[in-house]
Amino acid sequence: MPIPTFSYRHRLSVWRDYRLKMHCCRCEQRSTSIEVAGLIRWHGDKTFAEIVRRLRCMFCRQRPTFLSLVPMSASDTAMKHGGSWSIMLTVEGAAV
Numbered sequence: 001m002p003i004p005t006f007s008y009r010h011r012l013s014v015w016r017d018y019r020l021k022m023h024c025c026r027c028e029q030r031s032t033s034i035e036v037a038g039l040i041r042w043h044g045d046k047t048f049a050e051i052v053r054r055l056r057c058m059f060c061r062q063r064p065t066f067l068s069l070v071p072m073s074a075s076d077t078a079m080k081h082g083g084s085w086s087i088m089l090t091v092e093g094a095a096v
């Protein structure tokens with residue numbers, strides 16, 4: 001199945017089977033991941049433009065440096081090697 005092209009106008013439900021990984025360069029490349037389905041439960045089916053504005057690093061409370069979407073089915077090993085399934089979304093300077 002081809003990966004849909006990401007758009008900040010997409011609602012979360014478009015990427016329901018994915019995890020949103022947040023990376024924060026201020027915290028020595030710390031990353032945390034959240035299930036998109038979980039975001040829908042907490043915030044409702046908002047657009048990424050609305051959600052990304054609210055995301056904060058769990059450690060320093062600043063905006064994450066970049067985000068990626070990783071399919072739920074991807075193994076942790078594949079994620080570490082930046083598997084072809086992950087989609088990078090830059091936060092800083094993002095046209096939202």
Ligand SMILES: [Zn+2]
Pocket residue numbers: 024025026027030057058059060061062
């Ligand atoms: Zn941080």
